[in-house]
Amino acid sequence: MEQKHILIVDDEAAIRDMIVAMLGKYSAHVCAEAESADQARNLLAARPFDLMIVDIRLPEESGLDLARDCHTLHPHTAIITMTGFGNRTVAKEALEIGVYGHLNKPFGSDQLLIAVDNALKRMDLEKQRQMYLNELEQLVERRTAQLSKTLHRMEMMQKGLRESEWKYRSILENIQEAYFRVDMDGRILMTNPSGMALLGFSGIGELCGLDVEDMCGMDAKNFVIEPEQMRTLRAVLREQGKISNFELSLCRRDKSRFTGLANMQVVTDANGEQVAVEGTVIDITRRKEMESRVRASERNYRIIFERSPLGMLRLNSDGVIADCNETFVELMGASKEQLVGFNPAKNTSSKMRKIIARALGGEVSVYEDEYTSVTGGKTIELRAIMNPVTPGKTPTEVIAILEDIGVAKKAQQELVRSLEANKQLVDKIPSLLIQVAEGGTVLQWNPVAESVLGIPAEEVIGKPLQDIDLDWDREVLVRTMNQCLEQEEHIRLKSMTFHRADGYEGVLGLTVTPLSSGPVAQRSLLLMGADITERLNLETQLSHARKLESVGQLAAGIAHEINTPTQYISDNTHFFKDSFEDIREVVGAYRQLFDACAERDVEPALREHIEEALEEADWEFLEEEIPQAIDQSLEGLERVADIVRSMKDFSHPGTKEKTVTDINRALASTITVSRNVWKYVADLEENFDEALPPITCLPGEINQVFLNLITNAAHAIGDKVGDGSQGKGRITVTTRHDDAWVDVLIADTGAGIPEHIAHRVFDPFFTTKEVGRGTGQGLNICRMIVVEKHGGEIDFTTRPGEGTTFVVRLPRR
Known part of the structure; x- marks a missing residue:
């Protein structure tokens, strides 16, 4: 087998070593390794590779992006992708890029070798096919060129000078640039229609009756405003023979002025004598005006x-402060020299670093908390809004607006005045801003309003706010606006729901402020606000978490209270058990004595009295049943103690720090605590991995995830089997692990999830349960805990009518 060069890209050294070992055992290929996309690009740029095997999940970017770049920049390198998640969508996307194979981890050496062999053979065939195509194209080009030359010579011989002259005139008459030929004295010898129009010979009627030659003989000086420009033009042409991009101040036939950009060259005769100047002129007046506006806008900015x-400050793409204003310097209590060049993306609080990282990733981010300046040591209550500037896909910089919340009202008023002074700054403010005239006409509608409400500005500006095609509470909004104008003070609408045309449902927080600095006729209203849907979701989640915390504390207290009497009841029952054994021995001894007395002379009345007492007490029954009753009591007490221990484990106060946790024990506690939820409708089966390693996590929050999933499973089965009297369903809880993950699978035999809502189950507030039974937050909270707080994964598979299996994957490290 021919030796090939193979590049292996995976962030896990063990995977790379395994692939190298597999390839080395059965082939003589030369392997290179890369642990990141950047390292792989450097290796690809340094030398050619026949094949690249890349993992789809890489630390900094997707392996699919690397595959796309490789496919574009190195078309002769075959590509095989691999993944450990078996997602069909990802595999389909990989194949659409043009990869030659896809492997699902774990894979064996046979799979790897077959995929590698097929990819290399396919690439060899592709190279051969391309070579044949290139040869065929070259042959066709040569034959075509030969035929074209022959045809051209024949055509030239037939048409001669007449055809050349016709082409020349056709080009002149159809090019967009104004063409001029001027003699050495400055008289116009020739021009084209574009030249006529440029100098003011316009209009259909005029053009129809005017030949180009009618302009000939005019002096070019008639159209040049600045004589010095004409002298400079002539001097350069005499010395250099040509001039490029020379600006001229020109006037038209009607004396209107414009700026032209000229490109000219000298025409010489057969003896080398300069006989004329020819070239093109384009009107750049509009471009000059735009450049002037840009410069003015930059000055205003x-x-x-x-x-x-x-x-205000600007962060470059690395998170370094590139510029800041004096207000920011005062806020930080430092000098501008200390701040410019400082990197807050690396050298500040963790919360601020996260906010900056999100902004550098292209997301508008808001920081609102106490902040201590690293450079100046000053502590303030800070609100910072990070707005990425994204002319392309990747932000080039971040513009941050910061304020001391203590003077927020004054700062907001100043900000409104700044918005009125310059529209560019308005566009950078990451808040919804709508200005409405007193009569209801929309005057301003900034980009944030476009994004949040889903309506472009051009569709609403100049129209009444009441007529906008948006599903929101118009009556409340109009009443609030009228009230604001009457009272001449701002009014806060804490929440107003809206529905966009694309189906998005959200909540707005709005402040309506009157702008009445001018005459009454010019009064207007400023509506500022934001989409607070996410904030309300988080507040709901926080409230839910606090309720769970209170329930947990209550459960812990109940467990403590139950535990104490359970302890002494258990002790006393053990005492009764031991004492009964002693009593039984004593009674046995008395029976022996009684039997012995029967052989001697004992009064019959006494013996009869004892026999009656034993018979009345039913001693034989008590002797058999009392130990069983005590054993049953002890078993019940042990069960109560077991429940109490589970309640204490489940309701253990959550900590902000992750701790080493036994997932099997956490599941067992959750199953015990939730027994009353599922025991009537389902049997629960535990398939725990006895070798499951402990992981580092937030145990209280992970318990909440398990409880939510088990509760949902019980509800799903209950919806299918009713009260369980006609048969129960089954809940199966399974644990397993591999080198990187610990998996928890919770399966039910309920009715499954309908396909048309499966994509929404993790959305906040989405629920199919009746009011009072579900809030729609359970699965959303599960996803937040597993994915955002633990870096894990949560997904599900479902079969309508048969059941659903949720899979929680938690990283071992």
């Missing part, structure tokens, strides 16, 4: 940036 009452 600098004025606003420097004079803004809000702290």
Whole structure:
């Protein structure tokens, strides 16, 4: 087998070593290794590879992005992708990129060798096919060129000078640039229709009756405003023979002025004598105006940036402060020299670093908390809004607006004035902003309003706010706006629901502020706010968590209270058991004595009295049943103690730090605590991995995930079997592990999840349960705990009518 060069890209050294070992055992291929996409790109740029085997999940970026780049930049390198998650969508996307194979981990050496062999053979065939195509194309090009030359010579011979002249005139008459030929004295010898239009010979009627030659003989000086420009033009042409991109101030036939950009060259005769000048002129007046506007806008931006009452700074793509204004310097209590060049993305609090990282990733981010300046040591209550500037896919910089919340009202008013002064700054503010005239006409509708409400500005500006095609509470909004104008003070709408045309449902927080600095006729309203849907979701989750914490504390107290009497009842029952044994021995001794007395002379009345007492007490029954009753009591007490221990484990107060946790024990406690939820409708089967390693996690929150999933499973079965009187369903709880993950599978035999809502089960507030039975937050909280707080995964498979299996994957490290 021919020796090939193979590049293996995976962030796990063990996987790379395994692949190298498999390939080395059965082939003579030369292998190179890379642990990241950047390292792989460097190796691909340094030398050619016949094959690249890449893991789809890499630390910094997707292996699919690396595969796309490799497919584009190195088309002669075959690509095989691999993944450990078996997702069909990912495999399909990989194949659409043009990879030659896809492997699902774990895979054997046979699978690997077959995939590698097929990919290399396919690439060899592709190279051969390309070579044949190239050869065929070259042959066709040569034959076509030969035929074209022959045809061209024949055509030239037939048409001669007449055809050349026709082509030349056709080109002149159809090019967009104004063409001029001027003699050395400055008289126009020739121009084209574009030249006529440029100098003011326009209009259909005029053009129809005017030949190009009618302009000939005019002096070019008639159209040049600045004589010095004409002298400079002539001097450069005499010395250099040509001039490029030379700006001229020109006037038209009607004396209107414009700026032209000229590209000219000298025409010489057969003796080398300069006989004329020819070239093109284009009108760049509009471009010059735009450049002037850009410069003016930049000046305005600098004025606003420097004079803004809000702290403002620019972070470059690395998170380093590139510029800041004096207000920011005052907020931080440091000098500008200390701040410019400082990297807050690496050298500040963890919360601020996360906010900056999100902004650098292209997401508008807000920081609102107490903040201590690293450079100046000053502590303030800070609100910082990070707005990424994204002309392309990747932000080039981040513009941050900061304020001391203690003076928020004054800063907001200053911000409104700044918005009125410069629209560019308005567009950078990451808050919804709508300005409405007193009569209800929309005057401003910023990009955030476009994004949040899903309606472009051009569709609403100039129209009445009441007529906008948006499903929101118009009556409340109009009443609030009228009230604001009457009272001349701002009014806060804490929450107002809206429904976009794309189906998104959200909640707005709005502040309606009157703008009445001018005459009454010019009064308007400013609506500022934000989409607070996510914040309300988080508040709901926090409230839910606090309720669970209270329930946990209550359960812990109940467990403690139950545990104490259970302890002494258990002790006393053990005492009764031991004492009964002693009593039984004493009674046995008395029976022996009684039997012995029967052989001697004892009064019959006494013997009869004892026999009656034993018969009345039913001693034989008591002797048999009392030990059984005591054993049953002890078994029940042990069960109560077991429940108490589970309640204490489950309700153990959560900590902010992760601790080493036995997942099997956590599941057992949760199953015990939730027994009353599932015992009537389902049997629960435990398939625990006895070798399951402990992991580091937040045990209280992980218990909540398990409880939510078991409760959902019980509800799903209950919806199918009713009260369980006609037969129960089954809940199966399974644990397993591999080198990287610990998996918990909770399966039920309920009715399954309908396909049309399966994609929404993790959405906040989405539920199919009746009111009072579910809030729609359970699975959303599970996803937040597993994915965001533990870096894990949660997914499910479902079969309508047969049941659902949820899989929670938690990283071992």
